[in-house]
Amino acid sequence: MGEVIVITSGKGGVGKTTTTANLGTGLALENKQVVLIDTDIGLRNLDVVMGLENRIVYDLVDVVEGHCRVKQALIKDRRYEGLYLLPAAQTRDKNAVNPKQMVKLCQELREEFDFILIDCPAGIEQGFRNAISGADRAIVVTTPDVSAVRDADRIIGLLESSELKNPKIIINRVKPDMVRRGDMMTIDDIIDILAVDLLGVVPDDEKIVISTNRGEPAVTDSKSLAGQVYRNIAKRILGENIPILDVQSEEGFLHKLKRLFGIKNAM
């Protein structure tokens, strides 16, 4: 029986879709059978991030409305063994699907796959309700901004009251330089505020932009630091005990120099 994991955030633009694409690909690289479901109906993007936009025939709404079988709508990623995408509909809205239908779909997919990753839309309305309805556990993505952390807090509250206990958090787009200067909240600050377990810390990485341009998840790029982090998170999801990479303490030359002269980070 497979496991259903929803990737959510509240705020838009923090990296839910990128995280879903990379974790899904990362799990497939670990020889798991994985399906990614884009539930952002009307604003689908997981297809382009995965580079599978030209292969869509049927979508999520076609499946729940019975226009096709689930298998017909799944797009097989030919690059990675065991990886599939169920795209969202682009010309409908969030009300085209309801939570009951999502639960049923997840039940069906559980039989065939090890992991079902659900890419949740931004917001806390119908789309969010749909995305979390069939999930066993939740991953909350946030960035070190006040707005993203505030929304993450709200989402954690909503998940808890929807029986999705103990959500794990991924802190995305951390800029080590800014953290060192005291101009970005640290991982400890954020964990202190949100009081949830940390699943991973993803550094801000230009390679993510490049890989998204190409439609190839960064997790497959051995030179990408963010890609390495995603590989580690995928292993953590599988229960491996891998220490969290401390992106904050990677010291730059200037920082070492400052420390030598006893100048604190306040500057």
Next chain:
Amino acid sequence: MLAGLLNLVSRKSRSSKDTAKERLKLVLIHDRANVSPQFLEMIKGEIIKVIQHYMDIDEDALDIQITRTKNDEGNGIVPALVANIPIKKVKNSGK
């Protein structure tokens, strides 16, 4: 450059992340409680009234907020009402 030097001189200038953290903590109190600030003020008033029967407290420094904490089993998060009430003096009648 000049700004950097000034910063160096006045070490006291708070880093922006501390400001962010503090602002977040405050805004989350109300988000989490899902209640108005007036509601918290009401609770605060009642607590002060009760405690004053027994001790002198520093009303200005009294801090009450709704936060979250892990439950005893460590497998879930529960809301918690945290009050920090500085005591000036315990009244004799309370002993």
